[in-house]
Amino acid sequence: MTAGTGRLAGRHVALIGAGYAAREFARQAMAAGARISATARDVAKANDLRTAGISVLAMDGQGLRPDALADVTDLLISTPPGQAGCPGLALTSPALPFATHLVWIGYLSSTAVYGDCGGEWIDETCPTAPRTADARGRLLAEEDWGIAATAKYAAYDILRIAGIYGPRRNLLGMLRSGQAKAINKPGQVFNRIHRDDIAGAVLAAMLSPAGKRLTNLADGHPCSSVELMQGVAALLGMAPPPVVPFDASALPPGMAGFYAENRRLQNNRLRALLGGDLRYRDWRAGYAAILATEPATAPSALGNASG
Template sequence: MRLFVFGLGYSATTFAKAIVDKAESIGGTVRTPEKAARLRAAGIDALVFDGTEPGPGVTEAVGQATHLVISIAPGEAGDPVLAHYADAIAAAPKLEWIGYLSTVGIYGGHDGEWVDEDTPPRPRPGRSANRLAAEQAWTDLADAKGCPLGVFRIAGIYGPGRNAFVNLAAGKARRVVKPGQVFNRIHVADIAGTLVAAASAQAPGIYNLADDEPAPPQDVVAFAADLMGVAPPPEVPFAEADLTPMARSFYGDNKRVANRRIKEDLGVRLAYPTYRDGLTALWRDGTWRRPD
């Protein structure tokens, strides 16, 4: 396997490190030369691509890749990877599998009901609608090339450096209460494990990456505070909460996301099936702090 990742951010870098033993080579893109240098020191052949113009060496790296993963969000103008590299990807002679990282936001709101991969998307205008358009664009490219495509719709991501403990320690944690509101989450290690399974099997199809227990956000903060031995912040009714427009928009998508397909089709066993499992491990192991 020669893996190339567009967008070596939090989740994709965790995946790249998890699959290192299965890969002959691992490369990918970052936005700055400084981050590229750090990743190269860790054994990942990072190249610079900021989304506005082609980056040096990227086309050549795509031409050598057998597995391609895309972890760069689209904008209003569309998917920047397709804008600059669609032809290179379509012509890549060794490419055997493409993975596209998307979001459960494409399902929209469902009044707390369950959704699965067969639920018709109904994204809100903006970020979620852009994601769905990008999913379709990657599907069209993969179909035209005859290459299997895995689409991974990811719930709220947490893990080392990104969790309720960090927010509590910084005094930024909030317990906003909207009756009936739940969210799914997914530990970054379980994202990595699922992607390793899918890339190894060259699995096509759509997969929800979510934990087993959608839960109210205020419960997660309270559980983390209890583990830390600190008082949780007071509950604030949603109608009274001072939220940014982006934060408020998340509360408009109330649903429970089923994850059966990753278990049945990919054989995934979540290491952290609930937020309690994930937060307990982060606190017990001391890995909750922001990684260096």
């Protein structure tokens, strides 16, 4: 789902963090009439943003200038958390008191906050049980931005995201290199969502604010890494990669951590927010679209496998 042209006219969205999913949101939002500004860590990133039609928020030392958010109507935060919460909040705190037009705040969080659920189906009512420092930081950030939203009388959306994939962030490069291996851990599944559906969910949330709202972003079709690897290989017309048994000691610590958590994410709230189904309802639809547009030689990286 994308907003129609002009539906965001008059909105000024500030991106606190302008990464993979946030940049696609910016593209869709500008097509719908919004003005976009963003933070930038260095000159190269700032130039890249300006080339894409995105203004760079004015900094003063380590934080935003007090007037940086003066006419901003919406904030989207996607900065990675620290152990003490969200660094983006400290960055924006000098300007928040002067953001008098702010009506909506969105925070891109992670479904890792649920921890291990033994492979059970869960929804947003599931208690959180974060097992990693990153997941604990996400929860702190959710709470801190909630306090900020209340202070500004702004609507607040927490969008907990599963594993992200999309153009230039997928399995294609790994499979084409011939180095891919499908790790088999019986009963283990991963959840995912296409980048464009994340952007669509953010747009939908902005257009239908509802106080404080929590939504899991996942396509609702979790599957094992073996099923995904073999399926994408088939779409490529390649032989399936070798299947190897799960061995935590043979994996990098970060990758082993993904296999320590197992859950299946329902997405009823997401589909209700979108007013229908996702653009890419499962990995088959998503990868078919990627293959239709991504050159065979394009570099691809394995997306976040957590979910």
